[in-house]
Amino acid sequence: MEELILNLKEQIIDALNLEEMTPDQIDNDAPLFGEGLGLDSIDALELIVILDKFYGIKLANPAEGKAVFKSINSIADYIKKNRTK
Amino acid sequence: MGGAISITGMGVICAIGNDSQSVLDSLKRKESGIGPMKYLQSVHTDIPVGEVKLSTGQMRQMLGITGDNPVSRTSVMGAIAVREALSQAGIKNLEGKRVALISGTTVGVMDVTEQYFERMKTEPELQYLPHSNECGRSTHEIAEYSGLGNARCCTICTACSSALNAIMLGADMLKNDEADIVIAGGSEPLSRYHLNGFNSLMILDRQRCRPFDETRAGLNLGEGAAFVVLEKDVPDALAYVSGYANRCDAFHQTATSKDGDGAYLAMSGALAMAGIRPEDIKYINAHGTGTPDNDASETAAFRRVFGDRLPDMSSTKSYTGHTTSASGSVEAVICILAMLNDFVPASLGWSKMIPGGYVPTMGRSGADLDYVMCNSFGFGGNDSSMILSKNRPSGEDAPIMDESRVRVAARKVISDDAELALLKEYLSPMETRRMGKIMKASLLSAFEAMKEAGLEKPDAIVAATSKGMLELSNMFLEEIAQNKEELLKPTLFMQSTHNTIGSAIAIRTGCHGYNITYSQGDDSYYWAERDARMLLRKGEAKAVLVCSFDENLLDGRTKDFKAESIIYTID
Numbered sequence: 179m180e181e182l183i184l185n186l187k188e189q190i191i192d193a194l195n196l197e198e199m200t201p202d203q204i205d206n207d208a209p210l211f212g213e214g215l216g217l218d219s220i221d222a223l224e225l226i227v228i229l230d231k232f233y234g235i236k237l238a239n240p241a242e243g244k245a246v247f248k249s250i251n252s253i254a255d256y257i258k259k260n261r262t263k
Numbered sequence: 264m265g266g267a268i269s270i271t272g273m274g275v276i277c278a279i280g281n282d283s284q285s286v287l288d289s290l291k292r293k294e295s296g297i298g299p300m301k302y303l304q305s306v307h308t309d310i311p312v313g314e315v316k317l318s319t320g321q322m323r324q325m326l327g328i329t330g331d332n333p334v335s336r337t338s339v340m341g342a343i344a345v346r347e348a349l350s351q352a353g354i355k356n357l358e359g360k361r362v363a364l365i366s367g368t369t370v371g372v373m374d375v376t377e378q379y380f381e382r383m384k385t386e387p388e389l390q391y392l393p394h395s396n397e398c399g400r401s402t403h404e405i406a407e408y409s410g411l412g413n414a415r416c417c418t419i420c421t422a423c424s425s426a427l428n429a430i431m432l433g434a435d436m437l438k439n440d441e442a443d444i445v446i447a448g449g450s451e452p453l454s455r456y457h458l459n460g461f462n463s464l465m466i467l468d469r470q471r472c473r474p475f476d477e478t479r480a481g482l483n484l485g486e487g488a489a490f491v492v493l494e495k496d497v498p499d500a501l502a503y504v505s506g507y508a509n510r511c512d513a514f515h516q517t518a519t520s521k522d523g524d525g526a527y528l529a530m531s532g533a534l535a536m537a538g539i540r541p542e543d544i545k546y547i548n549a550h551g552t553g554t555p556d557n558d559a560s561e562t563a564a565f566r567r568v569f570g571d572r573l574p575d576m577s578s579t580k581s582y583t584g585h586t587t588s589a590s591g592s593v594e595a596v597i598c599i600l601a602m603l604n605d606f607v608p609a610s611l612g613w614s615k616m617i618p619g620g621y622v623p624t625m626g627r628s629g630a631d632l633d634y635v636m637c638n639s640f641g642f643g644g645n646d647s648s649m650i651l652s653k654n655r656p657s658g659e660d661a662p663i664m665d666e667s668r669v670r671v672a673a674r675k676v677i678s679d680d681a682e683l684a685l686l687k688e689y690l691s692p693m694e695t696r697r698m699g700k701i702m703k704a705s706l707l708s709a710f711e712a713m714k715e716a717g718l719e720k721p722d723a724i725v726a727a728t729s730k731g732m733l734e735l736s737n738m739f740l741e742e743i744a745q746n747k748e749e750l751l752k753p754t755l756f757m758q759s760t761h762n763t764i765g766s767a768i769a770i771r772t773g774c775h776g777y778n779i780t781y782s783q784g785d786d787s788y789y790w791a792e793r794d795a796r797m798l799l800r801k802g803e804a805k806a807v808l809v810c811s812f813d814e815n816l817l818d819g820r821t822k823d824f825k826a827e828s829i830i831y832t833i834d
Contacts, residue, residue, distance in 0.1 A: 195696040195754070216693055219518050223465060223753040231750050239480075240465045241555075 183254050189232060190250075193224045206250045214249075222247055229253075234262030267655045268434040269500035270491045272352025274344035275596045277487030277583045278313030282347050287600045290608045293626065295582045297471050297483050303453045304378075306748045310467050312453055313485025313584025315340060326408050333379065335372040336452030337401040340488035342408035345446055349409065351501075352492035360443040362414040364406050365433050366490075367425025367449030369588045369760050371398030371418075371782075373736075374454045380740050397730055398761065399783040405450065414446070417790050420588075420731065420761035420782045422641035423550075424509070425449050426489065427591025427649055428779055431507045432794075433493045439663070439797060448490030448592030456736075457587065458484055459743050460756030464517060472553030472585075473612040474578035475562070475623045482552040485584020489592035491599075498655065502599045505634070505652040506539070508532025511724075511778040512644025513769040517757045519556050523564030525646035526550075526638065528775055530568045533636065533648040537656070543634050544574045544650070546607050548594045549623075550638040551578025552585050553612075557640065562620045574636075575624040581611035591639035595649065598635045602653050605630055642757070643766025645778055663800040668834045672806070673715035677704040678825040685711075690771070697754055699734050701814045704826035705764045706771065709810055712828040713772070721830070722804035723777035726765035727791035727811040729784050734814060734821045735759040741819060764812060776804065787811065792831075799833040807831045 187201035194217065208214045211222070222243050229235040235257065237243055246256045275282065278296025279289035289296065297313045315336075317325075322339035326346075345364070376383075383389045402416045419428045426449025433447030461467050461484060468481035493504070510532060512525030519525075534541060550561055565573055579597050580586075586593050601608055609626030616622055633653050640646045677683070683703045686695060689710045695703060713721070739755040762780040769778050777798060781790040788811045795807040809831060814824040 193752070193754075197696060198692045218515065220516075220753050220757055223463065226465070227463075227750050227752065 179254065182257065183250060186254055186257070187250065189228050193228055194221050204250060209249060210247055229257070233257050235260045266496035268437055268504040269494050269497035270502045270504065270599060271494050271497055271500050272348040272354070272492035273489070273501065273596045273599055274347025274351065275487065275489040275593055276315055276340050276343050277586060277593050278315060278485050279582045281317065281343070283596065283600060286597065287604060289582060290597065290600065291606065293609050293611060295471065295611055297485070297584050303455065303458065305455050305458055307458060307462060309469055310458065310462065311471060311483050313483055314453060315486055328408060333375045335375045335401050335404065336486070337368055337371060337374065337450045338404035338408060340452060341366060341401065341405035341450030344448065344450070344488040344490045345405055345409035345411065348446060348490045348492050354444065354492065357444070362411060363417065363433065363436060363442045363445045364402060364411050364414040365417045365419065365429040365445060365447040366402040366405060367419045367429040367588050367591065368398050368401055368451055369420050369422050369425060370451050370454050370457060371401050373456050374452045377455050377740060381744055397784065401450065411446065416783060417781065418783045420780050421645040422643065422760045422762055423587045423590055424639040424641035424645045424647040425588035425591065427595065427637065427639035427647040428509055430491060430504065430592060430595060430649065431509060431647065434504045434507065435797065437493055437495045445493040446490050447493060448488065449589040450488035451486060451586055451588040453484055453486040455743060455748070456740065459748050459751055460739065463751045463753040463756050466554045468553060471612050472581055474549070474551035474553040474581055474610055475558050475617060475620060476613045477615040477617050479553045479555060479558060481554050482580065483584040485580070485586040487583060487586040487589050487593050489589060489596045491592065491595065502602055503652045503655055504649065505656040506533040506537025506650040507648065508536065509645070509647045509777050509779065511766065511769040511775050512646055513773055513775050514644050515770065516643055516763060516766060519560035519644065521560060521563065523560040524775065525644045526561055526564035526640060527567045529646040529648040530564065530636065530638070533650045537650040539634060541569050542572065544636045545630065545632045546601060546635040547574055547576040548598050548635065548637045549576050549578045550640045551580055553580065559617065561638070562617060565621060573621045575607045575627060576621060577608050577610035577623050579608050591637070591647065594639065595637050595651065598637050598651050602632045602635060602651065605632065641762070642760050643762050645762055645766065661801060664802065664833065666796065666800065669796050669799050670832050670834065672830040672832045673712040674827070674829045675708045675712040675715065676825065676827045677708040683707065697758065700821045701732065701734065701812055701824045701826065702758070702764060702767060704824050705810050705812045706767060708826045708828040709768045709808060712830050713808070716830040718806050718830055720772045720774050721806050721808035723798050723807045724765050724768050724774055725791045725794045725807060725809045726762065726780040727787035727809070728761055728780065728782055729787050729813050731761040731782060732759045732763055733816055737816060737819045764810060768808065768810060795831045799831060805833060
C-alpha cells in the first residue's frame with residue numbers, strides 16, 4: 179500500500195503540474211478538492227486519466243469520481259479494489 | 264450616427280442543409296443531422312457528430328477552386344455561406360463601398376494542420392502550411408473564394424461565442440460609420456483536435472444530445488458556417504439586430520458559474536440595448552449544449568431574467584450538433600428563418616425536466632415572433648446574447664465622445680524569461696502551475712500595467728494574438744499523434760483556445776465586462792485597439808485593458824515570447 183501511495187502521489191504531482199510539491203507534503207487523509215489541496219474540475223479529469231493509464235480503471239462518468247477522489251487514501255483504496263494492471 | 268442595423272442576406276451550411284431553404288425544411292420536419300462520422304478521420308467512431316454532408320473536395324468543386332493545395336473546411340464552408348448571403352442580399356457591385364468580412368472561428372485552419380502535422384516536421388515542401396493556429400488565414404481565404412477579395416478582414420476567436428461576437432462587431436462598425444456593408448458570421452469544421460479535446464473534458468454524449476433534459480450526458484459536436492449581410496437602415500429587411508451584449512462569467516476556463524452570472528449579464532445587457540422587457544421576447548434559441556454544466560447554469564440565468572414566464576425556448580443543437588465557433592451565426596440564421604416563417608423550432612431529444620428547470624418547446628407554427636433572443640456561450644465564460652427583431656427598431660444610438668479624450672494610462676511589456684519570477688507577487692504556485700510562459704508573461708504584463716495605472720479592475724478586456732496558444736496547441740497535437748487519440752490531457756486542451764488569456768485576466772481580476780479576442784495576423788492589434796477606443800468613446804467603459812501576445816516555438820516549446828498590456832482610459 180505504501181508503495182502504491184507513493185507512486186500515486188508522484189503521478190498526481192506530474193499530471194497536475196504540482197511542481198513545487200513533494201509526495202510527503204500531500205497528506206493522505208486531507209481533502210484534495212475545495213478547502214484541502216484546492217483542486218478543480220480539470221484536475222478531476224486528469225485523475226481519471228491516471229486511473230486509466232496506470233491502473234486500467236475506466237470511469238465513464240466524471241460524477242463517479244467525486245466519492246473516489248476525496249483523498250489520497252480513498253483513491254488508493256479504490257485502485258486496490260479495482261485495478262486491472 | 265445610429266440607424267437600424269438591417270440584415271439583408273443570410274447564408275448557412277450545416278448538418279441539416281447546405282443552404283437556408285434546406286435548413287428550414289429540416290427544422291420544420293424535425294429532422295436531426297446528427298449521426299455517425301463519415302468525413303472526419305478519427306479513431307472515435309462511436310462518437311456521433313453533426314457533419315456537413317459534403318466532402319471538402321465536393322465543396323471545392325462547388326466553389327470552383329482548382330489546384331491541389333490543401334484547403335481548410337473552414338474556408339470552403341465559410342465561402343459557400345457568404346456566397347449565399349451576398350446573393351440573397353442582391354449585392355452584385357461592391358465598387359466604391361467600404362466592405363468588411365468578419366468571421367468567428369477558433370479551429371481556423373487546424374483541420375489542415377492536423378492532417379499534415381507529422382509530415383510537416385520532415386518535408387520542407389510542406390512548410391508553407393500553417394504550423395500554427397492562425398485563424399485569420401481562413402478569413403482571407405473565405406474572402407478570396409466568395410469574391411470579396413478587397414474586403415477588410417477581421418477574425419474573432421472567443422471559442423463557441425465567436426460568430427455571435429462577429430455579428431456584434433459588424434453592427435458596431437455600421438453604427439460608427441466605419442463600413443457600408445459588413446458580412447459577419449463564423450465558420451468551424453469538425454477537427455480531430457477539438458473532438459479529442461472535448462472528449463478529454465468528458466462532455467461528449469455517445470448518444471444524441473438531449474438539451475435541458477434531466478438525463479443529458481453531454482454535447483454532440485457539429486460543423487458549419489453561417490453569415491449575414493448587415494447594412495444600415497434598410498426598410499423591409501429580413502430582420503434587424505436590435506440588441507446585444509458580450510459579458511464574462513469570470514469563473515473558470517471550462518466550467519460555468521452555478522448561477523450563470525455571465526449568461527445573466529449578457530441577456531440583461533441585450534435587453535437593455537434593445538430597450539425591451541423580458542416578456543417582449545417570443546422565442547429563445549438557447550445555447551443549450553446538452554452538457555450537465557451548461558444547461559444547469561443557463562437555466563439558472565433564465566430564472567434570473569425571465570422568472571417563471573420563460574418564452575418558447577429550444578436548443579437547435581439537437582439538429583446541427585454544437586457547431587462551436589460558428590454556432591452563434593448558425594443559430595442567428597435559424598432565428599431569422601423562424602421569424603420569417605412564423606414558427607418556433609422544436610427542441611429534440613427532451614423528455615424529462617431538470618428539477619426546477621423549464622420545459623423546452625416541442626415546436627409551434629403560426630407564431631408571430633416580433634423579438635427573438637439568441638444565446639451563445641464559450642470557453643472562458645465568454646457569454647453573448649443577441650436580440651433580433653422583425654420590425655425596424657428606431658435605431659437611436661448614444662453620441663460618441665471625441666477621440667482626443669482617450670488616454671494611455673499605462674503600458675507594460677514582458678518578453679524576458681527572468682521577469683516571469685515576479686508573477687509570484689500576484690499569484691500562488693497553485694494558480695500558476697498550469698501556465699506556460701506566454702500565459703505567465705501576459706498576466707504579469709496585465710497586473711503590472713494595472714498597478715502602474717492605479718487600476719483595481721478593468722471594465723473590459725480586449726486581447727490580440729496572431730498565432731494563439733501556440734505551445735499548448737502543439738503539445739496537444741503531439742499527444743494526439745503519439746497516444747493515437749487516447750488518454751489525452753485535458754489540461755493542454757482547456758488552455759489552447761485563443762481567448763484563454765483574455766479569460767484568465769478576467770478570472771483573476773473579477774472583470775465581468777466585455778471580453779473579446781482578435782486574431783488577424785499583423786492586424787490583430789489594430790482591431791483590439793480600435794475596439795478599446797470605441798468602448799471608451801461610447802461610454803461603455805472607463806478603463807479598458809488591451810493585452811497582445813505571441814510566441815515562437817523551437818522543437819515544439821516556447822523559444823521566445825512577447826506580451827504587452829496597455830490600459831486605455833477616457834478623461
